[in-house]
Amino acid sequence: MESEAVEEKADKVVVTLKPRPLVRLGRQLILHVNIISILCYVAGVVGILILPFLAKNTYISENALMPGSAHSAFNNFDSIYARSSAEELLELASQNPDVQRTISRWIIQEMLGVGADCYIHPFNSPAPAFSSTRFPKSSGHFKWTTAANSSFSEDEGQQQTTSGVNVVGIIRAPQGAGNEAVVLVTPYDSAAFEQESAWTLGMGVALFRELSQALWLARDVVWLVADSKYGAYPAVDSWLKEYHSPSISQTSTYDKMTLDWLEKILSEDGQSSKEVIHSQTLGDFKRAGTIASGLVYELNLGLRQGGKDTFTVWAEGPNGQMPNLDFINIVNSIAVYRESLQLRLETLHGIKNWAWLRGAGVSLEEIGKYARSVNPGWNFAMAASVYVDNMATLFSSMFFQVIGLPTGAHGAFRDYQIDAITLQFTVTKNGQDYLFSRIGRLLEGVLRSVNNLLEKWHQSFFLYFLSSPNRYISVLVYMIPLGLLLLGLPLQAAALCYPVKQTSKDAKDLAHSNLTSDGSGGWLEALVLVGAVQLWAFFSTLALFLISDMDSTAETKLLTWSVILVFSLMATFRVQRALAASINDESKGSGGNQNWATVKAVTIGFTCIGLAVMSTVNFPVSLIGALALVPMCIGVFPVERSWRYAQSQGRSALGVAALALGTLWTLAVSPLGLPVMLWSLYGHLLDITPGNVWNFAESLLQWRSALLPYLLVIHLPCSVLCLYILLSRLPTQRRRQ
Known part of the structure; x- marks a missing residue:
């Protein structure tokens, strides 16, 4: 009997195993997920604000650069020659109506005079149009293509838009094998030739003349005189395309166009000068070695700031690509410590x-x-x-x-993984000679440092931010705020899938909502919904691409695209409801509204993955997107649920405020609220009209900007799904309780 009693007690003993530490940690994180998410978001915002405190002093990593170690050969006589050349160019431009022909012929004569290889590179006007991020202070880098230009005949009866003409000179390095080259770009506007263009060309002629006598050159120097009548970027981009990938199928057309332009440029009476052309091989597209670096410079009229001579460095390339930090460091080092020039970084x-x-x-x-x-x-x-x-x-x-x-013509080099920057010098009307000497010595010093490189730029950073000319923020530092901003998203998704806190009625309702859709059917419905909206977002991107080719006004294109988006979204939801009904027959009565928690979890997952992937393409886009989307993904709840919580006895003022802020933020960054918010904040600064909005979108499409896929593939579907969650109705069983 006693043994049977012992066995019965043993059967009644329930062995309770203590959860593992990792499981307990997960429970605690999910238990306090709201507080942790808010703290992570606040920490991410604070991390962005304290980035200047975390910046480090810049330094030159590559020892072979040796900036300022050699005596500069550019002297006062060269600066006087630069000024006299600029004055001569201005006089020639004022006396001849065909400025493009006059300037090109003068530059060819100067290049041939120093014994350089010379040729011209004609190119057609860019289409579609280029635009600039520097719209308040654009110095001609980008211009809208116009049809008001004259034309020249390529064949009889065949007209073409006026071409730009680049003049290219090459100095062969006496100490090199011709395997590598450095490109010096001098843009000038042949359509509106003014004093600034004359100064830029005069400095280029003086520097090119001095470099032709340099015995230390180990790399060929290519001087590209870019005709920026359509902007400097199209001129440089067309030359780089021909340099790296010549169009074999259009060789005969290109050669004939080149000969036509040479005959026009070199002939005073309009007749051909074939003997001169063939003797100097001016029609042949000559090449140097592999381009190691590119340096673009401009001279603009302005005033001294703070009693100092200043110049601005533009380094941002397509999609935020930056040159090697050492390139900017050597410019800053030579300018500050050798030439007493102050480097500036442009601010909005x-x-x-x-x-x-x-x-x-x-x-x-x-x-x-x-x-x-x-x-x-x-x-x-x-x-x-x-x-x-x-x-x-x-x-x-x-x-x-x-x-x-x-932000400049240097961006064309980044398409070929070539490090390049643009230097924009400010020159006053008085004191040109001494300032020209400083600018010439600075340009020579930079070219000399690049000439000293033994291999491609690789020592310093490519991923960085500059908070000042001599302080940088590395990728290891600025990735931390983004990680903190995104940390709350997977925690929120886990809390929605596996709720732990069930002490209040609100939490029980949330758990009940999850359990009602916890089966495979509920998750499949959510995946179908989110996947359908994502496919709709891809369709909207394709529609934008197709509509941009329409021959219509910008306002009509925007209206057409908006109508297509609305009707396609309605069709998407109808198809999704039909698929959800076929997956789970029980969802027919509620119309798929009972699975808002799983929809939110899947939406958070897709958004987190999208922002993480975008950070590898364009980090600032991902950072701005995280600042906008994380509060919306975390704070969105059905309006009916928020209203019930606000009227419940266990409510808290902080909880009600959080729900209200989440609802307002969801509406603010929605496809309808975001344009209204931007117009209310910046409408007085920017001319925000439907036509300009569409032109801006087409510009992003033309430049292959990462901002456009973020807006259409990440932000748009996330905001639509959050609006779906916001307008979702609670399950019927809950309302009966």
């Missing part, structure tokens, strides 16, 4: 006047002072004015990279 107008940015600077300055008073070793204080300048530079660089358009 108005950023420094943001009140919240100034307030953040003052607050961080006080925090730094207090930390230093507590411990003198915590010396990370930064003046508020310096912080505002650094953040303005950082935000401006992010803006240019978000748009995805290059």
